[in-house]
Amino acid sequence: MRSWLLGLAIGLALADSSIVTLALPEILSQFDVGVATVAWVLTSFNLVLALLAVPAAYVARRRPRRTFVSGAIVFAASSLACGLAPSFEVLVVARSFQAAGAAAVVVAALGLLSETTGNEVRAARYWVAAGVLGAAFGPSAGGVLTETLGWESIFLVQVPLALVPLVALRGLSARPLRAPAERPHLTANTALLLLSGGLVAALFLLVLLLVSGWGMSPAAAGLVVTVMPLAAIAAARLSPRAIGVGMRTASGVILVAGGLASLAFLPRAGWAWTIAPQLLVGAGIGLALAALTERAVAGRAEQVVHGGWTLAARHAGVVLGLLLLAPVLTAALDRNEDEALRAGVAEVLDSRIPAIEKLRLAQDVLEQVDSAEGNGELPDVGAAFEDRPSSEEYRDLLSGLQDQLQRAVTNAFSGPFLLAAALALAALVPVALARGEPL
Amino acid sequence: MRRATPLYAAIAAVAAVVVPYVALGGASYEPTAAADPCVAREWRDPGGVQAVLEQVVLSAVDGAACELGVTREEFVLAMRDEESLDAFAAQHRLSRADAERAVEDALARAIDDAEDGGALSGFAASVLRRAVVALPPWLVLEALESVRGLLP
Numbered sequence: 001m002r003s004w005l006l007g008l009a010i011g012l013a014l015a016d017s018s019i020v021t022l023a024l025p026e027i028l029s030q031f032d033v034g035v036a037t038v039a040w041v042l043t044s045f046n047l048v049l050a051l052l053a054v055p056a057a058y059v060a061r062r063r064p065r066r067t068f069v070s071g072a073i074v075f076a077a078s079s080l081a082c083g084l085a086p087s088f089e090v091l092v093v094a095r096s097f098q099a100a101g102a103a104a105v106v107v108a109a110l111g112l113l114s115e116t117t118g119n120e121v122r123a124a125r126y127w128v129a130a131g132v133l134g135a136a137f138g139p140s141a142g143g144v145l146t147e148t149l150g151w152e153s154i155f156l157v158q159v160p161l162a163l164v165p166l167v168a169l170r171g172l173s174a175r176p177l178r179a180p181a182e183r184p185h186l187t188a189n190t191a192l193l194l195l196s197g198g199l200v201a202a203l204f205l206l207v208l209l210l211v212s213g214w215g216m217s218p219a220a221a222g223l224v225v226t227v228m229p230l231a232a233i234a235a236a237r238l239s240p241r242a243i244g245v246g247m248r249t250a251s252g253v254i255l256v257a258g259g260l261a262s263l264a265f266l267p268r269a270g271w272a273w274t275i276a277p278q279l280l281v282g283a284g285i286g287l288a289l290a291a292l293t294e295r296a297v298a299g300r301a302e303q304v305v306h307g308g309w310t311l312a313a314r315h316a317g318v319v320l321g322l323l324l325l326a327p328v329l330t331a332a333l334d335r336n337e338d339e340a341l342r343a344g345v346a347e348v349l350d351s352r353i354p355a356i357e358k359l360r361l362a363q364d365v366l367e368q369v370d371s372a373e374g375n376g377e378l379p380d381v382g383a384a385f386e387d388r389p390s391s392e393e394y395r396d397l398l399s400g401l402q403d404q405l406q407r408a409v410t411n412a413f414s415g416p417f418l419l420a421a422a423l424a425l426a427a428l429v430p431v432a433l434a435r436g437e438p439l
Numbered sequence: 440m441r442r443a444t445p446l447y448a449a450i451a452a453v454a455a456v457v458v459p460y461v462a463l464g465g466a467s468y469e470p471t472a473a474a475d476p477c478v479a480r481e482w483r484d485p486g487g488v489q490a491v492l493e494q495v496v497l498s499a500v501d502g503a504a505c506e507l508g509v510t511r512e513e514f515v516l517a518m519r520d521e522e523s524l525d526a527f528a529a530q531h532r533l534s535r536a537d538a539e540r541a542v543e544d545a546l547a548r549a550i551d552d553a554e555d556g557g558a559l560s561g562f563a564a565s566v567l568r569r570a571v572v573a574l575p576p577w578l579v580l581e582a583l584e585s586v587r588g589l590l591p
């Protein structure tokens with residue numbers, strides 16, 4: 001039971017790296033900020049977590065209980081501040097404190113798990129599984145909460161949940177470790193950094209494509225992306241123990257990169273086309289992320305410090321991915337918007353509606369485009385047809401316009417998905433180059 | 440189980456998704472490419488009044504776009520308002536007058552073609568020519584609508 005509660009704390013803390021993805025459009029709209037600015041809700045959390053994970057681990061190795069309690073309280077208090085934030089600046093500052101709390105909770109939990117499970121290797125596996133599941137289920141949970149209760153609920157719900165695991169500490173005597181720490185596992189941590197950079201596309205870009213690109217509701221998109229964590233669980237449980245860490249890593253990296261490349265080649269817009277790529281990415285996460293983290297942490301002295309290093313590597317990878325992929329996506333969306341506009345004008349000019357209506361309708365559609373551009377959203381071309389006849393000609397034209405828009409949006413995500421696939425695949429390089437530190 | 444079996448299985452699984460996706464058009468799922476404005480378009484319904492009006496304007500837009508070396512759609516977007524027209528002219532290193540002259544010339548040619556082809560009466564063609572000179576390009580369709588009753 002104690003291990004479960006500690007697992008909840010780890011999963012909850014790490015879910016926050018991706019949980020707000022589906023809430024970003026609402027946050028953008030409420031605080032009236034730009035697309036590049038709103039991304040700081042994600043970036044600040046991952047950056048602070050990457051920076052503080054190792055210092056927090058050095059503190060936690062000496063005082064695991066106190067670090068865990070302090071981290072949980074800071075996490076709960078800053079979650080409350082996020083949910084009640086009166087301005088965007090307050091939200092970003094609160095997210096940074098939330099990340100500081102998360103860093104303390106996650107690394108201290110690794111030390112405490114060694115006590116509750118009675119075995120360091122088992123503790124490391126438990127810690128890895130809770131962290132991977134938390135990060136992977138984050139977008140789904142965030143999507144459902146955003147749609148049902150609003151984006152603030154994502155943070156408010158976490159306040160009591162962050163404090164519940166403190167019950168696990170009652171009667172638990174954690175043993176402070178004093179042994180000198182081995183140097184971090186460079187190969188595994190570098191591979192983790194690159195793989196996590198690529199996974200940004202699966203955890204963030206995919207949900208953006210589903211909601212902002214294809215118009216799915218956050219809750220529905222949240223359900224669609226549960227395929228990934230489920231595939232991760234299945235792959236981790238079904239992979240034979242006889243497979244070595246190196247082979248699990250290589251197979252997993254290829255699955256993640258292949259899944260991301262598949263997302264770059266979607267033949268149509270529609271959530272069903274994302275299922276097979278998600279299965280690949282999820283299976284890859286279950287194999288590679290778990291194998292690499294275990295390799296970097298399990299049985300190494302001191303385990304808590306190495307937990308801090310892997311946490312830092314993973315979240316530095318997320319920041320790297322966000323910094324690399326966001327500008328590529330923004331540029332591609334701008335370029336494809338121009339192409340979509342041209343294709344849309346061709347649809348209107350070649351349609352069978354009356355000639356004079358073509359000009360007026362084109363103006364109405366362009367007004368929708370301008371208005372959406374101002375809000376950082378995709379245009380709702382259907383709104384331009386609301387007061388027009390529902391004849392076959394208009395229906396065909398609307399369907400043609402929507403098709404062009406979906407083609408443009410889906411195509412704009414292709415480049416970032418391919419770049420993410422390359423980043424994930426690059427994780428094989430440190431693995432292949434490692435001589436003294438074989439996996 | 441051979442040592443590299445999981446690796447082969449992973450590669451096979453990736454190929455089983457990527458290859459069909461590319462075969463189904465995944466590599467070319469993008470907005471439809473713009474047509475060449477210098478290639479003559481066929482009349483959809485040469486007998487109807489609506490088709491005549493449309494043909495005149497679309498033919499003019501094609502002609503102007505061809506002359507300026509841009510796509511028809513790019514040209515129509517430039518005609519959206521004065522700001523767009525200025526941006527278009529700057530992007531293609533044209534003066535605004537060049538762009539407007541290209542539209543007027545193309546409209547005049549389209550009206551000549553329609554009159555020669557018997558789609559417009561001499562009187563209607565004359566009224567339209569005056570409209571071309573007097574009105575901004577984006578209002579020419581309005582003028583065409585107003586002379587609808589004068590068509591043969």
